[in-house]
Amino acid sequence: MLKPSPLIPTVWQSYFNLCKSNVVIEMIFTSTVGMLLAVPGLPPWSALVYGNIGIALAAASGAAMNHYVDRDIDKALNPHRPIPMGYLSPSQVLNFAVVVGIMGIIILAIMVNILTAILTLVSMLGYAVIYTKYLKRMTSQNIVIGGAFGATPPLLGWCAVTGSIHPHAILLVLIIFVWTPPHFWPLAIARLDKYQQIYNDHKIPMLPVTHGVALTRLHVLLYSILLLVVTILPSITGMSGLIYLAVAMPMGLGFIYYAILMRRRQDAKTAMATFWYSIVYITVLFAALLIDHYFRITL
Known part of the structure; x- marks a missing residue:
């Protein structure tokens, strides 16, 4: 029997690939900057840790939802992604996005504050649904509009520390x-x-x-x-x-x-x-x- 090719990712690797880790890391970097700029010294460790965990999970959820919504165009634009390659089914990707997104919002609501949770939810749904599903397909200025949702991490970080805008x-x-x-x-x-x-x-x-x-x-x-x-x-x-x-x-x-x-x-x-x-x-x-x-x- 032939052994599986080492080039084929495991199921967990495929789920990880849904999260667009490079984008999430950049978002967490900017959210952390927002947290640190919000106070003269260092922010509370709970806001720093739980805030970034919640924001990261929400960002990963939005990225996974992007995989799900764009599965039709990814056959041409990003054929290496898990859905076009057949590593994950659309339903698996959708379920993952929903579960991870809910986890992120719950962490922010309980461990950080309600304002950060609400703003993160609006940002996540705005990018994953309003932008990816609709605006992206309606206007050539889609990147400009979508940028409004993708630009929120430093605001989320600031709110995680201060509870205000x-x-x-x-x-x-x-x-x-x-x-x-x-x-x-x-x-x-x-x-x-x-x-x-x-x-x-x-x-x-x-x-x-x-x-x-x-x-x-x-x-x-x-x-x-x-x-x-x-x-x-x-x-x-x-x-x-x-x-x-x-x-x-x-x-x-x-x-x-x-x-x-x-x-x-x-x-x-x-x-x-x-x-x-x-x-x-x-x-x-x-x-x-x-x-x-x-x-x-x-x-």
């Missing part, structure tokens, strides 16, 4: 919201053939397909300029000091530089380079906010 937490959300389009559209340009195929087969309107690559590159440039402006606001409002500003300015100019390169070179390689830079950008930016919070330098 602060303008500085909203500012963190705004940064991620404006960052999302110029982060994703370069990837959409690099994978244009696949998005053209799913538009032909399933009518998913991605901006490079419906309005052209040239206009999408212009959007990336304009959003990168807007992002630079938005990321200066923490320093203007007194939320952060010179350390953060010394990082935000060159990183923002670097984003604009990559956006200009995309317009000049017009190739998939430059688009992918811009996409990877955007990931480094948001990580470094939030790390700078955190460092500045504890080692503040002001004029």
Whole structure:
């Protein structure tokens, strides 16, 4: 009898793959930054631990629901995912998403506070249902709209510690919201053939397909300029000091530089380079906010 191929994941590995761990880790990083920025010193350990566990479970649930809802287009766009590969059935994925999501919300409601639980539930359902099921299929500005739901982790982290919504937490959300389009559209340009195929087969309107690559590159440039402006606001409002500003300015100019390169070179390689830079950008930016919070330098 032939042994199972080592390339075929176990059932548990398949369930883990549903969670989009790289995305969840990035979300937990930004939620932790929100928690730490919410107080002068360190937040209570219970909010830090249980808050991040609940947020992570809710994010994993939303990711799994995305697998379930997008199972039709994943045959072309993400054929390696568990459902297209036949590793898990749609019902298994749906059940997993529901159970994990309920666990996350219960942990937040009991161990953290009701406001964080409600905001997390709204964010999870907004991404998994409103965006993935409907808005994603209705408008080429789907990434912009979807970014509103994906930008909430720092707000959730802040609320987990304070039990309230602060303008500085909203500012963190705004940064991620404006960052999302110029982060994703370069990837959409690099994978244009696949998005053209799913538009032909399933009518998913991605901006490079419906309005052209040239206009999408212009959007990336304009959003990168807007992002630079938005990321200066923490320093203007007194939320952060010179350390953060010394990082935000060159990183923002670097984003604009990559956006200009995309317009000049017009190739998939430059688009992918811009996409990877955007990931480094948001990580470094939030790390700078955190460092500045504890080692503040002001004029």
